[in-house]
Amino acid sequence: MRELHPPEQELRAAYTFIQNSPFPSIPDVVNKIAEEFSRPEPDLSRLIGLINSDIALAGLVLKSINSAGYGYENIESVQQAVVLLGLNKVKNLVMASYVRHYLPTRSLFAKRIWEDSTEVANLAVRIAAELFDVPLDEAYIAGLMLDCGAIFVAERMLEKYDAVYQMRYERPISINRIEDYRIGVNHSAIGYLFARHWRLPERVCLAIYLHHGTSCEKIDDAPLRSLLAVVKLADYLVMKVHTGIELDHSMEQIQHIARLKGELMIDSNELAHLEQMLN
Numbered sequence: 001m002r003e004l005h006p007p008e009q010e011l012r013a014a015y016t017f018i019q020n021s022p023f024p025s026i027p028d029v030v031n032k033i034a035e036e037f038s039r040p041e042p043d044l045s046r047l048i049g050l051i052n053s054d055i056a057l058a059g060l061v062l063k064s065i066n067s068a069g070y071g072y073e074n075i076e077s078v079q080q081a082v083v084l085l086g087l088n089k090v091k092n093l094v095m096a097s098y099v100r101h102y103l104p105t106r107s108l109f110a111k112r113i114w115e116d117s118t119e120v121a122n123l124a125v126r127i128a129a130e131l132f133d134v135p136l137d138e139a140y141i142a143g144l145m146l147d148c149g150a151i152f153v154a155e156r157m158l159e160k161y162d163a164v165y166q167m168r169y170e171r172p173i174s175i176n177r178i179e180d181y182r183i184g185v186n187h188s189a190i191g192y193l194f195a196r197h198w199r200l201p202e203r204v205c206l207a208i209y210l211h212h213g214t215s216c217e218k219i220d221d222a223p224l225r226s227l228l229a230v231v232k233l234a235d236y237l238v239m240k241v242h243t244g245i246e247l248d249h250s251m252e253q254i255q256h257i258a259r260l261k262g263e264l265m266i267d268s269n270e271l272a273h274l275e276q277m278l279n
């Protein structure tokens, strides 16, 4: 079985990076919400009270829930969302709203990443809803967070990283190795640490770490394999459509897409249909 977690050397590089450029600290209210969610039986009224304690953030939570592809568009309160969807389905959407709000979005680079990530998250939800047994909220938050590590690296390295990051268009599968070689750390490992820092579910953390890996098939954990295939396909399609760059048709890339299609049991027509959703 494939080792799913980052190897020691990669983790050490990521920790060193974080020591020099620490993540933003988690606001107290988010810590309390994450803590409550992690209990075997969360106290619902306490949770709702915590979420509603910041009206602006409660609004963001509702916005996420209403646009997350569950088929509801007029949910007006966190209470209503919990009743209609259940706590489990709301949990990751709540955390996604907070992450989105507290992560840096000032630079042009960060804005670009967030725009693409929002598209990836929305498409991942649609793929999960149509094709696969992946919880929609998990697909959403994993899609949204896939490249969050890149924002932290970019904040520190500025133009130097921008140039490296563009290389993902040319060789998307091996971008992490290019980053390791050029800047000594990669955005998947940084994203993994950040997701753990925010106490996101382990499966989401691993999907973030593994999203540039070449293959899902060696992963024994079926829910992780499914989640990973969904977000990798969404990531690939958004990159292809948004950049307008015709990706190279190297054997490596053809095999990569064939594996994803096999994993999701979709054919070329369905792949084209998903691509059209972005146009």
Ligand SMILES: [Fe+2]
Residues within 6 Å of the ligand: 146, 147, 187, 211, 212
């Ligand atoms: Fe990435």
